[in-house]
Amino acid sequence: GMNPQHAIVAGMNARPVDSVGNPWMGNYIISSGNLLADFRANLNAESQGRTQAIRIYEMTDDPRLKDMLAVLIARDSYHQNLWLQAIAELEEQEGKITPGSFDRKLEREDIAFSLYNHSASSEESAEGSWAKGKTPAGDGKFKYEKKVHVEGSIPSLDHPHPSLHPTKPYFKK
Template sequence: MFHHVKELQFNARVSKPDVRFARLLLEQFGGPNGELKAAMQYFVQAFGCRKAYPAEYDMLMDIATEEFSHLEIVGATIQMLLTGVNGELKNAADESDLTKMLDGKAAKESYIHDAMIDPHFFIVSGGTPTLTDSVGNPWNASYIMGMGDLTADLRLNIGAETSAKMVYENLMKFTDDEYVKESLRFLMTREVAHFQMFQAALENIKPNFPPGILQSDPRFSNKYFNMSNGKDFKGPWNEGKSPEMKEEWQVVNHPLEHVQETNGLLDEKAKGTQRTEQSVQKDNKSLSKERKAEVDEATLPKNGVMSWSVYEESVEANSNKNK
């Protein structure tokens, strides 16, 4: 159930119209890293964990709903930046008013040029936000990412928040309006907050690595293939122990020869790890059984009926009424 509160989550303000920046801001309205993408991604992901992970479901729905609030802030800011455009476009009988609003002939010609690049924003929309990115590409559902596995989805969401944060950071460079920057900084900060929420939720699920259920092949999980010529660099990605599985990194300095010597890696041996094929298969079966039991128990029909919601307050109220 959604309930719309007419006041914005953050009091967005604009000092003066700015048609050009309004168009740039569309990137966060209908772009691939924008607020609608985030809202729909978290909203869709939440369905899969409603029963098995009710706490994470609650978090995903809360953040998805907040993202819709952010979409409203972005849309409201765009509309304020377009102040005057909507009315002047309606004044079809006198084009001189639009020329004056755009500060003369040169500005009007620039406006027309932009309209040719993105006609929907300047001509078809009539001066209102559109669900497109900044160059007019329409929003589409292919932006949404979800794997149906909560640990994988949370990692995708961490990436989504990172991308959105960077877009806001870049947008702030293209406006001198301190009020607009104030709103953008709020929105950018909430991306950082959500990043941390998803990260904390991921750490709350044990085990959470690797994503999914099936374990990795111990012959290849700690191999580092040196695939380039020139100076070699060392770091925690190719020396010492791997961060998650604590296996010793095995550096293959001559990949071509190594592949040839091992019959295309078919004869590769596991080194630097205590895991074996037998232990991997055992862990696969164990985790598969555990996750299946979690889902089955959480989704088991009650009295032959599957119900999405349990209206505890209504049930309690009826119970007290019948006493």
């Protein structure tokens, strides 16, 4: 089917939008200045794209569409391998934790490897490899915390100035 926006809005001319009508922008571009972080974001994008192309492939019976999607799926497979290879090379140089240039001694090691249970009804997350044993980066051991340890106190905040037209304060008596 045709997108009615092509006729109604653009008079059958091309519009600079994606397949659901969102304007084309560079918001999806990730450029953090750290190649390892950016390459991981690229791997995620290729993984999402391949997943979506496979979903469409499995929804259609059109052999021509399946052929085109098979090409896109294959290219996404290549791109994932490309980013995985580049990530592995950078991890060899910089380590697995990004950025590798930050002195890890400045982190709070007491919480750097803890998985906190936020579920009131389950402790299933304690069974995962991310809750016990050596970390993939080899820099410590995971530990599972049944309860979140609260630090600090409840802040006492001033109400915004009336010129900002805030909601009136609500006080329980």
